[in-house]
Amino acid sequence: MADLATPPGSAPPAGTAPDTGGRRDFLTLATTAFAAVGVGAVVWPFIASMNPSADVLALASTEVDLAPVPLGQAITVMWRGKPVFIRHRTPENVAAARATPLSQLIDPATDESRVQKDEWLVVIGVCTHLGCVPLGQKPTDQRGEYDGWFCPCHGSHYDPSGRVRKGPAPLNLAVPSYTFMTDTKIRIG
Amino acid sequence: MSIGLHNSEFKNPVIRWVDSRLPLFTMMQKEYGTFPTPRNFNYFWNFGALAIVSLMIMILTGVFLSMNYTAHTGYAFDSVERIMRDVNYGWLLRYVHANGASMFFIVVYIHIWRGMYYGSYKAPRELLWMLGVVIFLLMMATAFMGYVLPWGQMSFWGATVITNLFSAFPLVGGHIVTWLWGGFSVDNPTLNRFFSLHYLLPFVIAGVVFLHIAALHVTGSNNPLGIDPKGPQDTIPFHPYYTSKDSVGLMVYFIVFAVLVFFVPNMLGHADNYIPANPMVTPTHIVPEWYFLPYYAILRAVPDKLGGVLLMFGSIALLFVLPWLDGSPVRSMRFRPLSRIAFLLFTVNFFVLLYVGGKPAEEPFVTISRFSTAYYFAYFLVILPLLGRIERPLPLPESIARAVLPRGGGPIRMAATAKPMEKA
Numbered sequence: 232m233a234d235l236a237t238p239p240g241s242a243p244p245a246g247t248a249p250d251t252g253g254r255r256d257f258l259t260l261a262t263t264a265f266a267a268v269g270v271g272a273v274v275w276p277f278i279a280s281m282n283p284s285a286d287v288l289a290l291a292s293t294e295v296d297l298a299p300v301p302l303g304q305a306i307t308v309m310w311r312g313k314p315v316f317i318r319h320r321t322p323e324n325v326a327a328a329r330a331t332p333l334s335q336l337i338d339p340a341t342d343e344s345r346v347q348k349d350e351w352l353v354v355i356g357v358c359t360h361l362g363c364v365p366l367g368q369k370p371t372d373q374r375g376e377y378d379g380w381f382c383p384c385h386g387s388h389y390d391p392s393g394r395v396r397k398g399p400a401p402l403n404l405a406v407p408s409y410t411f412m413t414d415t416k417i418r419i420g
Numbered sequence: 421m422s423i424g425l426h427n428s429e430f431k432n433p434v435i436r437w438v439d440s441r442l443p444l445f446t447m448m449q450k451e452y453g454t455f456p457t458p459r460n461f462n463y464f465w466n467f468g469a470l471a472i473v474s475l476m477i478m479i480l481t482g483v484f485l486s487m488n489y490t491a492h493t494g495y496a497f498d499s500v501e502r503i504m505r506d507v508n509y510g511w512l513l514r515y516v517h518a519n520g521a522s523m524f525f526i527v528v529y530i531h532i533w534r535g536m537y538y539g540s541y542k543a544p545r546e547l548l549w550m551l552g553v554v555i556f557l558l559m560m561a562t563a564f565m566g567y568v569l570p571w572g573q574m575s576f577w578g579a580t581v582i583t584n585l586f587s588a589f590p591l592v593g594g595h596i597v598t599w600l601w602g603g604f605s606v607d608n609p610t611l612n613r614f615f616s617l618h619y620l621l622p623f624v625i626a627g628v629v630f631l632h633i634a635a636l637h638v639t640g641s642n643n644p645l646g647i648d649p650k651g652p653q654d655t656i657p658f659h660p661y662y663t664s665k666d667s668v669g670l671m672v673y674f675i676v677f678a679v680l681v682f683f684v685p686n687m688l689g690h691a692d693n694y695i696p697a698n699p700m701v702t703p704t705h706i707v708p709e710w711y712f713l714p715y716y717a718i719l720r721a722v723p724d725k726l727g728g729v730l731l732m733f734g735s736i737a738l739l740f741v742l743p744w745l746d747g748s749p750v751r752s753m754r755f756r757p758l759s760r761i762a763f764l765l766f767t768v769n770f771f772v773l774l775y776v777g778g779k780p781a782e783e784p785f786v787t788i789s790r791f792s793t794a795y796y797f798a799y800f801l802v803i804l805p806l807l808g809r810i811e812r813p814l815p816l817p818e819s820i821a822r823a824v825l826p827r828g829g830g831p832i833r834m835a836a837t838a839k840p841m842e843k844a
């Protein structure tokens with residue numbers, strides 16, 4: 232492209248290269264890129280300040296004593312502001328969960344992959360649809376069609392392995408990371 | 421004219437002194453005094469002014485509520501109860517604010533309906549319309565966050581369900597939700613930021629309202645006939661004609677408002693919100709505030725999580741492109757015999773969605789919500805584009821004056837003489 236900035240006929244000032252479009256484009260691009268990086272650098276702290284803070288992250292583990300939970304019953308503990316369901320499963324529960332073919336599952340996962348000890352299921356008690364707390368922890372609660380949990384908000388059903396079987400929820404109840412510290416004591420988180 | 425000063429026409433020396441240096445009075449006089457306005461407005465044209473009044477009431481009561489409100493999960497619920505019981509007139513401030521949100525939405529829904537029926541979204545008012553949709557979105561965000569502040573059961577679970585909508589997006593969804601929460605569930609950081617934003621957004625709304633009105637004063641108002649004013653015989657000055665007509669509407673608005681605040685202040689709310697938030701127990705039947713129910717119905721009509729979320733956001737996104745979906749050059753549906761029926765059905769359908777959105781997700785409501793959702797989208801994506809091509813509109817009147825004045829307002833004077841009106 233012809234150089235538009237220099238009047239026709241006048242030579243470029245001594246010591247400068249002829250001003251070509253390529254050089255101008257480069258300057259424009261470099262300046263824009265510099266400004267974009269600057270804006271990004273300024274915006275970043277604002278965005279990042281809204282992510283979980285150090286004290287929120289520090290509250291991230293909970294210890295639970297399992298000894299008082301009788302067979303067939305469940306307890307709910309609070310972890311990171313969310314309920315965690317711990318169910319002491321009966322052998323029938325386990326057998327039923329393991330007999331289910333993976334092809335029948337919405338979010339296929341074996342029961343073995345979801346527990347560390349067969350009789351203890353530990354899952355986050357938050358429906359994977361839109362976050363309600365499913366029913367099924369109290370003996371008087373509705374447990375849904377698969378004898379696990381039932382979410383009253385939009386009708387999702389979960390089985391005794393916490394796997395979603397029916398309804399709008401797309402995923403199984405999440406398994407938090409936890410470790411058995413003794414046979415009857417776990418630490419979540 | 422003295423150099424550098426505005427040549428003010430005001431007589432009062434103080435006003436004149438200010439106006440020559442900053443011509444605010446001249447501007448108000450031009451935009452709200454002599455502003456030439458179509459002579460045939462009906463009462464639907466009250467609702468813009470009513471919306472502005474609503475916004476002012478919300479900001480006023482909100483600022484005073486904030487003086488006694490505590491944005492902390494441990495205190496929020498009790499601070500609202502204290503406002504209700506111990507703060508002088510606190511109950512009044514809170515009931516005006518809570519019902520004011522409902523009044524604001526009633527007014528804005530009617531305002532939007534007016535725009536859709538009389539084709540106010542069409543050229544040259546597309547941008548004006550889109551700014552309106554922006555205001556509507558900001559209002560929804562503001563009201564949603566405001567409802568979280570009292571930290572009752574519905575506050576908490578409404579916030580949980582709505583923020584979880586974002587988890588539907590693949591890959592980034594989970595991160596977005598954690599970021600929105602500032603933690604791993606709706607908790608104190610969430611409440612704090614919602615209060616901050618709830619305080620901020622109404623002022624952003626006020627800014628967009630300013631742009632909305634600035635755009636309106638470039639194109640001028642639409643009117644029930646949907647035809648452009650052709651000359652001075654078609655318009656009247658805004659003041660005193662429409663200032664007084666707006667005042668009539670305002671009185672009715674205040675009567676309805678007062679009935680809500682003084683006789684049934686909790687009718688539009690939900691009793692569960694008087695139970696303090698409990699993250700461990702979900703109420704059996706979660707419903708959003710009434711003004712969100714149609715969109716909630718669309719969300720639940722789809723059995724797929726992401727699909728429901730996309731359709732819900734899409735139902736509002738469609739409003740942005742409405743000016744380009746409707747190809748008919750005729751604005752007012754008075755002259756569009758088929759679109760008019762389709763739009764009245766759309767209106768009924770909107771109420772059906774509102775109704776099923778408040779019902780549990782069971783039959784027959786699920787099926788009804790599916791049909792209604794289908795019609796909602798069909799209206800925008802099939803019916804309007806199609807009718808724009810095939811519908812035969814009724815003949816348009818020659819001018820506004822011809823249509824509405826007893827003897828047709830005399831001979832038509834054309835636009836060349838359509839200079840600004842004389843002072844009223």
Ligand code: HEM
Binds near residue numbers: 483518524622
């Ligand atoms: C677009 C305008 C606004 C809308 C639609 C709106 C909506 C709402 C809603 C629905 C509530 C819940 C009411 C309840 O059930 O108790 C609320 C609460 C609240 N709002 Fe607003 N608001 C607006 C403007 C403001 C402004 C400008 C402020 C502050 C300057 C404010 C401060 C508050 C406070 C402190 C509460 C908590 C007290 C309470 O719950 O009554 N609001 N708002």
Ligand code: FES
Binds near residue numbers: 362383385
């Ligand atoms: S939140 Fe559980 S089904 Fe929707």
